[in-house]
Amino acid sequence: MLTPMLASLLLPLLLLCRISFCQYSSDQCSWKGSGLTHESHARDVEQVYLRCSQGSLEWLYPTGAIIVNLRPNTVSPAAARLSVCIKPSADSGGTNIYLDRNGKLRLLLREQDHAQGKVQCFSIQEGALFIEAVPHLDISRRITEFQYELVSDRLGPDAQSLEEPCHPCSDTEVLLAVCTNDFVGRGSIRRVEQEEEHSTVTVEISRLYRQKIHVFASGGVRVRRWTGSIKMPPQCGVRAGEGEFLFTGTVRFGEAWMGCAPRYKDFLRLYNEAEQQGTNPCHVETD
Structure with missing residues (x-):
């Protein structure tokens, strides 16, 4: 749904930008700008x-609109299957954020x-971010600020968050997770806290x-133990208990999210079978 301001400004804004009225482009990981730099010509689109x-954006005193194009720094066919996730800061505001694909906004x-x-989260193929300033009499305290990350297509085309549906991992997925995930560790579940939007699993x-x-x-040089928290969707129904697991997963916006987590004895069995068959994607010390 378009706001009255956006409906009246979008077409001329995009036309002006395509005619070369855009202020400037920059290739970087993070961007910081101010609406005051073009307040006198607020119809510009930067x-x-x-x-x-991954990176961040900080737009102070937003006026008019900016278009943010998020792309990987390498050219690859796999890039078309990436998803983009953004996380606004607690102080962010002053704008509405749309997805702009060929002039159509969502x-x-x-x-x-x-x-x-x-x-x-959204598919990278859904377009750029069109960030439109919401008119306010006082913009001195307005700021739009968020972090962004490009993630693999594991989230699926309709994903809205970082959470994955709970399902058992196949043997191939487990072995691949051990080789490619952001964290891999053998340990046990100490505590599970159920929250509205996710569960927090404390592991040792x-x-x-x-x-x-x-x-x-780390628990120290002499104590070969590590502790930490891993998040996962609340519907997974994980419980604290006995037994060792192999925890794997990804780190998003500084937080660990659970991936495959088989019991360690099950992982050991399938790892040894793959080792005998010569199909292991990587080597892991299992002693």
């Missing part, structure tokens, strides 16, 4: 190009929804194979 797997985030900080890791960032904190 094109912004962000070409990294509302992604209203101004009043920014403060919730909920992650919004006895063998840490890999972590992209410090998701799991």
Whole structure:
């Protein structure tokens, strides 16, 4: 649904931009700008190009509109299957955010929804972000700010968040997750906290194979244990209990999200079978 301002301004804005009235383009991971730089000609549309797997945008005192093009920094057929996720900061506001695909807009985030900080995801093929300033008498305290990440197509074309549906991983998915995921660790579940939008699983890791960032904190040099929290959809119904698991998953916006998590004995069985057949995608120390 278009706002009255957007309906009246969109067509001339896009036409002006295509005729070369765009202010400038830049290839970078993060962007910071101010609406005050073109307040006197607020009908301008500034094109912004962000070409990294993750970064941020900060638009102070928003006026008019900007178009944000999110693209990977490499050319590959797989790039067309990427999804984009954005996470507004708690202080973000002052704009409505749309997806713009060939001049057709779909509302992604209203101004009043920014403060919730909920992650919004969409296919990279759905277009660029059209960020339109909402008119306010006082723009001195308005700021639009969010982080973005490009993620694999595991989310699917209709994904709206980082959560994946709960389903058992196949043997192939488990072996591939061990080789490619952001974190891999052997351990047990200590506590599960059920929240409205996700569950938080507190785990203790006895063998840490890999972590992209410090998701799991070390207990010290003499204590070969790590602890940390992993998020997952609430409908998965995970419970604390005995037994060891192999935890794998991804890190999004600084938070760990659970991927495949087979019992360690089951992983060991399928890993040894694949090792004998010569089909393992990578080597893991299992002793």
